[in-house]
Amino acid sequence: MKAAALTAAALYSGSALAATSYSLVKDYAGQNFFDGWVFYDQYDNTTNGDIEYVSQKNATQDKLAYVNDNGAAIIKVDNTTFVPWNEKRNSVRITTSDYFALGTVLIMDANHIPYGCGIWPSYWTKGETWPAGGEIDIVEAINSMTANQYALHSNEGCSASSSASFSGSLGDSDCNATAGCTFGESKDNSYGPGFAAAGGGVYATKFDEDGVAIWFWSRNNVPSSISSGSNEKIDLSDWGTPSANYSTAECNVAEFFSPQQIVLDITMCGDWAGTPTIYGAMCPITGASQANATSCYMQNVYNNGNQTALATAYFEINYIKAYNVNGTLVDSGGSTTSVNPSSAAASGTATKSGSGSASTSGTGGSSGAVSVVASGAAKAWAMAAGVGALFVWTLM
Numbered sequence: 001m002k003a004a005a006l007t008a009a010a011l012y013s014g015s016a017l018a019a020t021s022y023s024l025v026k027d028y029a030g031q032n033f034f035d036g037w038v039f040y041d042q043y044d045n046t047t048n049g050d051i052e053y054v055s056q057k058n059a060t061q062d063k064l065a066y067v068n069d070n071g072a073a074i075i076k077v078d079n080t081t082f083v084p085w086n087e088k089r090n091s092v093r094i095t096t097s098d099y100f101a102l103g104t105v106l107i108m109d110a111n112h113i114p115y116g117c118g119i120w121p122s123y124w125t126k127g128e129t130w131p132a133g134g135e136i137d138i139v140e141a142i143n144s145m146t147a148n149q150y151a152l153h154s155n156e157g158c159s160a161s162s163s164a165s166f167s168g169s170l171g172d173s174d175c176n177a178t179a180g181c182t183f184g185e186s187k188d189n190s191y192g193p194g195f196a197a198a199g200g201g202v203y204a205t206k207f208d209e210d211g212v213a214i215w216f217w218s219r220n221n222v223p224s225s226i227s228s229g230s231n232e233k234i235d236l237s238d239w240g241t242p243s244a245n246y247s248t249a250e251c252n253v254a255e256f257f258s259p260q261q262i263v264l265d266i267t268m269c270g271d272w273a274g275t276p277t278i279y280g281a282m283c284p285i286t287g288a289s290q291a292n293a294t295s296c297y298m299q300n301v302y303n304n305g306n307q308t309a310l311a312t313a314y315f316e317i318n319y320i321k322a323y324n325v326n327g328t329l330v331d332s333g334g335s336t337t338s339v340n341p342s343s344a345a346a347s348g349t350a351t352k353s354g355s356g357s358a359s360t361s362g363t364g365g366s367s368g369a370v371s372v373v374a375s376g377a378a379k380a381w382a383m384a385a386g387v388g389a390l391f392v393w394t395l396m
Contacts, residue, residue: 022105022234022323024341026098029319033073034065040093040265049120049267050274050301051077053093065092068316072111076314077119077266082304089301093265097332100125101259103208103325105234107226108138111200112316114266115192116309117143117283118300120273123203123315125260131155134257137180138205138214141191142273143282148190150214150244151180158251164211166245175251183244189218196312202226206236208325209254213242232341234323259330262320266313269296 028036040053059065065075078090100106106125114121120142127133135153150168152158152175160173160181171182185191189198199219204226206213217223223238246253273279273296280294292298300306322329328336 022103022236022325023327023339024232024234024321024344025100025104025324025327025329025339026096026322027231027319027344028073028317028321030071031067033067033317033319034094036097037094038097039065040095043088044093044267044270047120047267047270047272048274049270050088050297051091051267051270052088053265054090058090059092062090064090065094071318073317074314075264075266075317077114077268077310079305079307079310079313083302085302089268089305091266091268093263093267095126096262099128099259099261099330099332100322100324101328101330101336102254102257104206104260105236105323106138106205106262107234107319107321107323108203109200109222109226109318109320110203110316111318112196112312112314113139113191113200114313114315115141115145115196116312117306118268118273118279118296118309119143119266119313120268120270121266121313121315122263124263125205126263127258127260129258131176132258134158134253134260135180136205136207136212136214136257136260138203139191143279144192145282146192146194148185148216150183150185151175152212152246152251153180154251154256158246158256160244160246161250163249164245164247165241166243167241168243175246175256181246181251183214185216185243187216187218187243190216193312200316200318204239206242207253207257207260209248211245211247211249211251211253212257213246214244215239215242231321234321262322264315264317266315268301268313 026036034056039056039059041055042053044051044053054062054064056065062078064078068074075092075094081090083089108123121139122137123139125136125138127135131153132155137151139148140151141148152160154175156176158175158181160170160175160183162170166183168183168186171184172179173181175181189195189201195201201216201218202222204215225235225238276294279296283299285293300309327341328338330336
């Protein structure tokens with residue numbers, strides 16, 4: 001697999017990218033949600049979390065990845081196993097087999113996003129190599145945060161600027177810095193108990209030669225172009241101002257971002273959520289017992305774990321859809337394939353919106369092949385996340 005081929009596939013003509021209509025190229029939904037994903041099947045070697053990511057077979061068998069009775073995909077942390085000292089708790093990390101090139105719009109409709117003390121979920125994209133291929137963090141938060149944080153990570157030369165139009169709160173501007181270039185979500189109910197109580201919501205991401213833009217809408221505010229159920233085409237004209245906006249004037253996306261894979265994962269503790277000073281401040285222990293009060297591992301992972309946090313440590317996703325201005329996908333070899341929108345759609349879709357339960361019974365898995373992925377150091381920046389955490393406090 002050649003990075004050059006993937007990078008070249010990302011470049012499109014300016015006239016094509018100027019179009020406002022995007023064609024469906026991939027629909028992860030319903031009973032087929034887990035088709036086309038690779039299960040990581042490794043310990044968390046990117047953020048040093050206290051998690052063992054399991055294979056598709058084990059995730060399906062242990063109901064850590066399945067489709068519930070409402071047709072929504074559940075991805076969760078194990079909350080039933082006794083974890084001996086110095087061992088890790090099982091969870092799931094999945095990555096799409098396909099790559100999505102410039103001129104792509106991604107939409108995730110979710111009823112629930114993992115939250116709680118010690119919990120660190122991510123919905124993000126990455127290029128083939130890091131940081132050369134870039135990274136877009138669409139959903140990422142930890143512990144008791146109540147608002148989502150967005151970020152880009154890239155090689156030196158890409159930045160965020162206050163001159164762009166956005167509704168969020170600009171944090172660090174250097175995308176090559178430890179924390180990346182960040183925006184905080186200013187709308188209510190973007191993460192945590194608020195997101196769940198509101199019945200979830202929608203995150204949308206557009207990346208093209210104009211830049212990278214990310215929107216969030218709580219359930220009652222989703223624009224009609226999305227909520228109407230129109231499937232094969234998407235029009236962004238009623239989306240309004242994005243929460244995060246990285247313009248091409250400060251970040252040449254065609255230069256710094258190769259075709260992206262989508263990643264979903266839930267880790268625990270690690271280099272950000274588990275840093276003692278951060279964890280202790282965000283999840284303080286009250287009462288007489290103060291033993292190991294700042295140990296994220298002891299409080300949440302070890303033995304039976306923190307059942308309060310583990311009970312909310314799950315994604316419930318109605319769908320993730322990918323649209324492209326040219327109606328194309330990029331495979332792992334760099335080949336571009338045109339997709340008929342009717343064939344991109346899964347055979348089943350989520351039938352109900354609103355909050356649900358990860359304990360709902362459902363069918364296991366999918367027919368996708370089980371693979372082991374040993375790479376993926378795309379979150380190595382988190383090893384110095386004490387710096388990145390400085391921005392967290394503006395979001396609480």
